[in-house]
Amino acid sequence: xxxxxxxxxxxxxxxxxxxxxxxxxxxxxxxxxxxxxxxxxxxxxxxxxxxxxxxxxxxxxxxxxxxxxxxxxxxxxxxxxxxxxxxxxxxxxxxxxxxxxxxxxxxxxxxxxxxxxxxxxxxxxxxxxxxxxxxxxxxxxxxxxxxxxxxxxxxxxxxxxxxxxxxxxxxxxxxxxxxxxxxxxxxxxxxxxxxxxxxxxxxxxxxxxxxxxxxxxxxxxxxxxxxxxxxxxxxxxxxxxxxxxxxxxxxxxxxxxxxxxxxxxxxxxxxxxxxxxxxxxxxxxxxxxxxxxxxxxxxxxxxxxxxxxxxxxxxxxxxxxxxxxxxxxxxxxxxxxxxxxxxxxxxxxxxxxxxxxxxxxxxxxxxxxxxxxxxxxxxxxxxxxxxxxxxxxxxxxxxxxxx
Numbered sequence: 421x422x423x424x425x426x427x428x429x430x431x432x433x434x435x436x437x438x439x440x441x442x443x444x445x446x447x448x449x450x451x452x453x454x455x456x457x458x459x460x461x462x463x464x465x466x467x468x469x470x471x472x473x474x475x476x477x478x479x480x481x482x483x484x485x486x487x488x489x490x491x492x493x494x495x496x497x498x499x500x501x502x503x504x505x506x507x508x509x510x511x512x513x514x515x516x517x518x519x520x521x522x523x524x525x526x527x528x529x530x531x532x533x534x535x536x537x538x539x540x541x542x543x544x545x546x547x548x549x550x551x552x553x554x555x556x557x558x559x560x561x562x563x564x565x566x567x568x569x570x571x572x573x574x575x576x577x578x579x580x581x582x583x584x585x586x587x588x589x590x591x592x593x594x595x596x597x598x599x600x601x602x603x604x605x606x607x608x609x610x611x612x613x614x615x616x617x618x619x620x621x622x623x624x625x626x627x628x629x630x631x632x633x634x635x636x637x638x639x640x641x642x643x644x645x646x647x648x649x650x651x652x653x654x655x656x657x658x659x660x661x662x663x664x665x666x667x668x669x670x671x672x673x674x675x676x677x678x679x680x681x682x683x684x685x686x687x688x689x690x691x692x693x694x695x696x697x698x699x700x701x702x703x704x705x706x707x708x709x710x711x712x713x714x715x716x717x718x719x720x721x722x723x724x725x726x727x728x729x730x731x732x733x734x735x736x737x738x739x740x741x742x743x744x745x746x747x748x749x750x751x752x753x754x755x756x757x758x759x760x761x762x763x764x765x766x767x768x769x770x771x772x773x774x775x776x777x778x779x780x781x782x783x784x785x786x787x788x789x790x791x792x793x794x795x796x797x798x799x800x801x802x803x804x805x806x807x808x809x810x811x812x813x814x815x816x817x818x819x820x821x822x823x
Contacts, residue, residue: 435600441564472524481532481766496530501601504594536761539753547750551695648775655779686738695746703747710743719800722792
């Protein structure tokens with residue numbers, strides 16, 4: 421394994437994720453509101469890029485197995501670098517939705533292929549290296565959101581935002597996106613023969629057979645589903661913990677933000693440690709423990725009203741998320757052939773996005789009809805109920821490393 425390559429890939433990932441987060445939250449909802457969008461329309465503008473990921477991560481990952489991962493990853497970085505310039509020309513809400521859909525191709529193409537490249541470079545240390553890559557990406561996301569909000573607050577008159585203020589933010593989005601592309605070109609722009617030789621017909625046949633082989637492996641689907649279920653609760657917590665903290669627990673917005681920060685920082689710090697542990701002691705047991713560590717505090721949240729008790733719940737949930745996410749992606753890579761890494765990570769990323777997108781929707785429906793306590797307990801029970809599924813269906817001792 422080339423440690424310099426992993427470090428460089430992490431640097432590219434930081435810049436790309438920083439650029440994407442800077443464009444998204446809180447700038448995107450405020451920009452949509454600036455264009456006259458109501459609450460439902462704002463939700464669509466925020467969520468449409470996830471729809472892009474759900475539909476295109478698998479094809480992008482499979483395509484990288486055919487044409488080469490480096491050039492496919494560079495294509496994803498081109499979306500990070502070029503699409504942000506379109507924000508300068510947006511004059512209506514409809515145009516914003518179109519640009520957001522196109523911007524979603526950045527993570528849809530880059531995400532699964534970058535993970536496949538890291539998995540390929542990591543060798544036997546997949547858990548540790550994939551976790552480092554993910555943690556650095558989280559750092560970029562954490563940095564992007566507050567900086568975007570800070571720039572808007574400095575350049576705006578109170579809550580009266582101007583088009584100039586948004587253009588400055590999107591200019592920085594474009595600049596950091598371009599920086600990720602330039603750095604990526606230095607690492608990835610090397611002579612790379614297509615992974616599959618032959619004409620279009622033969623390549624399409626391999627493309628289809630690769631998808632069939634990966635999606636036909638129940639172990640890959642079940643392991644990816646564990647990540648999806650965990651992200652369902654993560655998405656619900658992300659959406660409704662701040663609302664619960666302020667409206668029910670009586671905390672202030674700053675304290676509600678600290679709860680979210682405690683959870684995400686715990687995940688970020690613990691991921692590499694848990695990834696290295698999974699490389700040494702196995703992955704399935706860590707996934708099981710992680711699901712339990714997510715389920716218990718998630719169910720407990722609506723029964724807590726004290727700030728410090730909620731902090732403890734968020735810390736434990738963050739640890740559980742680190743246990744699941746550090747092991748599941750590496751386990752998927754363990755189970756598939758190296759030539760199918762891109763396809764496998766595409767499947768993993770698609771299920772990840774479905775889980776994350778469904779969490780707020782399902783949580784909202786359940787909370788609206790049953791209240792916080794019943795809703796959170798029911799969603800936590802899902803995490804517990806699926807544990808026997810991975811125990812019985814996934815044999816960790818039978819990876820498919822052959823090329």
